[in-house]
Amino acid sequence: MGAARLLVELGVDPAEPILVEARELIWSAWREDGRFRLAPTGAIYPCQTAHAACTLAHLGCGGDPRLAVTFQHLLATQFDGGGWRCNKFSYGRGPESEFANPGPTLIALDAFRFTDRANSSPELDRAVEFLLRHWVTRVPLGPCHYGIGTLFLQVEYPFAGYNLFYWLHVLSHYDRVASDPRFAEALAVLEADLVDGQIVPERVNRELSGLQFCKRGQPSALGTERYREILANVAGRLPT
Incomplete structure (x- = not known):
């Protein structure tokens, strides 16, 4: 997915065949509840759904009805404090892991900026505030320990x-x-x-x-x- 976003950043038209194929491959992982299963087995994590939504938004799919379901799913699953958080504790548990993950939160906001919710949703205001607070605290946050x-x-x-x-x-x-x-x-x-x-x-x-x-x-x-x-x-x- 990162490669697809990079090509768009370099000015490649999303209508080019290679990006159309990339888009359809990502859509093949979409589920009716809005999540994306990017691996054949294992849990589905919020960061995976956020990355998929972000890439599709950059590929011109911000108004797709399927992505609207994904955005609604993300808003319904916000963690305390305004961000998004996985229940995967690769670095162990501690006070910092009780917070949302700033990285996936930033990715989600990147996706949402392609929608009309960007400046009309209290939920997204909370996510923005979560990241602004992190600028002040700078401590590692979330199960994945995103720090500044x-x-x-x-x-x-x-x-x-x-x-x-x-x-x-x-x-x-x-x-x-x-x-x-x-x-x-x-x-x-x-x-x-x-x-x-x-x-x-x-x-x-x-x-x-x-x-x-x-x-x-x-x-x-x-x-x-x-x-x-x-x-x-x-x-x-x-x-x-």
Whole structure:
């Protein structure tokens, strides 16, 4: 699914045969209750459904009636505090594992931004607030221990995991962050790493490291476009 989103990021038309096939493959894993079974056996985790929904939304399926069922399922299964959480404790149990997982929550919000629910749903407001609170606490949260530390703060492009640049881009589509000092503080951290106003990746997937559009230590034109989208989304509304 990450490969399909990457192709869209690079400007490949979702109507291209390879992406149509990818889309249909993902749909083949859809269940009538809205979840996606991405593996032949084992439990179905919220993160799997969120990733599938996000990819399909990027492929132009945000208005598909099947995805509407998935979005309703996600809203109905929000965990306490506003995020989404799996009952899989790969790292053991502790106080931090009683919270939702910030990573899948960010993915879910990325999917929801393609719908008309983005700025009209109290449930999504709660999810946004959950991530804004995490910016302040920074401690590892959820059974998968998503924290905010050195790796999170490094500029990562293209978008993949739970990191600052992706966090800012997704949240900028939600109106309530535009006047929030926590968002403004996070944006200032990203902007401190700009070079001549351009995004310069610090972390890159090893398999993509040879590609010019995301070369480590070199300005990225596509990454800079995403940064400018953040600014356009919150233009004139950030606290000073």
